[in-house]
Amino acid sequence: xxxxxxxxxxxxxxxxxxxxxxxxxxxxxxxxxxxxxxxxxxxxxxxxxxxxxxxxxxxxxxxxxxxxxxxxxxxxxxxxxxxxxxxxxxxxxxxxxxxxxxxxxxxxxxxxxxxxxxxxxxxxxxxxxxxxxxxxxxxxxxxxxxxxxxxxxxxxxxxxxxxxxxxxxxxxxxxxxxxxxxxxxxxxxxxxxxxxxxxxxxxxxxxxxxxxxxxxxxxxxxxxxxxxxxxxxxxxxxxxxxxxxxxxxxxxxxxxxxxxxxxxxxxxxxxxxxxxxxxxxxxxxxxxxxxxxxxxxxxxxxxxxxxxxxxxxxxxxxxxxx
Numbered sequence: 001x002x003x004x005x006x007x008x009x010x011x012x013x014x015x016x017x018x019x020x021x022x023x024x025x026x027x028x029x030x031x032x033x034x035x036x037x038x039x040x041x042x043x044x045x046x047x048x049x050x051x052x053x054x055x056x057x058x059x060x061x062x063x064x065x066x067x068x069x070x071x072x073x074x075x076x077x078x079x080x081x082x083x084x085x086x087x088x089x090x091x092x093x094x095x096x097x098x099x100x101x102x103x104x105x106x107x108x109x110x111x112x113x114x115x116x117x118x119x120x121x122x123x124x125x126x127x128x129x130x131x132x133x134x135x136x137x138x139x140x141x142x143x144x145x146x147x148x149x150x151x152x153x154x155x156x157x158x159x160x161x162x163x164x165x166x167x168x169x170x171x172x173x174x175x176x177x178x179x180x181x182x183x184x185x186x187x188x189x190x191x192x193x194x195x196x197x198x199x200x201x202x203x204x205x206x207x208x209x210x211x212x213x214x215x216x217x218x219x220x221x222x223x224x225x226x227x228x229x230x231x232x233x234x235x236x237x238x239x240x241x242x243x244x245x246x247x248x249x250x251x252x253x254x255x256x257x258x259x260x261x262x263x264x265x266x267x268x269x270x271x272x273x274x275x276x277x278x279x280x281x282x283x284x285x286x287x288x289x290x291x292x293x294x295x296x297x298x299x300x301x302x303x304x305x306x307x308x309x310x311x312x313x314x315x316x317x318x319x320x321x322x
């Protein structure tokens with residue numbers, strides 16, 4: 001059963017990267033970028049600051065009276081709002097708006113994408129609020145991860161993306177192995193049943209709502225634990241470089257019908273999967289592990305090797321970002 005769990009997480013990981021690649025160009029056309037200067041080396045600094053400060057804010061507020069319920073409601077509303085906007089942008093590709101001409105409706109605009117996006121995001125919000133089972137958490141996390149991978153990838157060119165991955169892999173190592181506050185954050189998040197951690201149980205009948213706290217599960221042998229967990233950031237951050245390579249690198253040369261940018265993106269993903277394999281071996285030993293050092297490191301190595309192989313240059317595309 002242990003193999004089923006890590007394979008399930010692998011499916012979520014690769015699937016989110018594929019969704020991010022599929023949404024990248026449509027999101028770019030729609031202008032869904034997170035920064036006005038995607039080629040600037042300072043572009044990711046605000047995002048890095050948010051990632052560093054947000055866990056500290058959560059850990060500060062969680063022990064306060066009424067802190068956990070307030071945090072949970074605030075984060076759920078933020079997740080629902082972000083899902084609405086990204087789902088609307090995605091569904092608009094499939095269901096474009098149209099006018100009902102007079103005299104029937106006096107040019108009333110009908111927007112099916114808006115209706116579907118609002119309905120789906122509201123349904124996920126209510127499900128997370130009332131019955132946050134593992135599959136609901138994973139669905140919300142998967143949708144959010146795919147959209148975030150696309151948005152961050154189109155928002156940061158190659159050099160800023162490398163700065164983002166490099167800074168966060170160092171931060172994650174410090175936060176897990178030194179200060180250990182990221183381990184405490186995982187305990188809080190699992191208690192609130194939020195889609196910030198992806199959950200992969202042993203069986204479909206796993207009841208996440210009544211599962212023991214993560215701290216209690218860590219005291220058991222790995223074979224007796226009910227589920228494996230993976231942070232949403234462990235999917236999104238390495239995926240940023242995957243999409244960045246696809247969007248920001250030239251399409252030429254074309255190899256086997258695929259542009260060079262896409263080949264480097266695939267090489268980046270394969271590199272991160274090597275890091276994923278090593279990470280899972282460590283996780284199955286039973287101790288909390290920092291995912292980004294291995295996932296980001298693998299993605300960066302995979303990118304570098306693919307870029308040099310296809311473009312015959314050691315600039316790695318950095319000069320295009322200056």
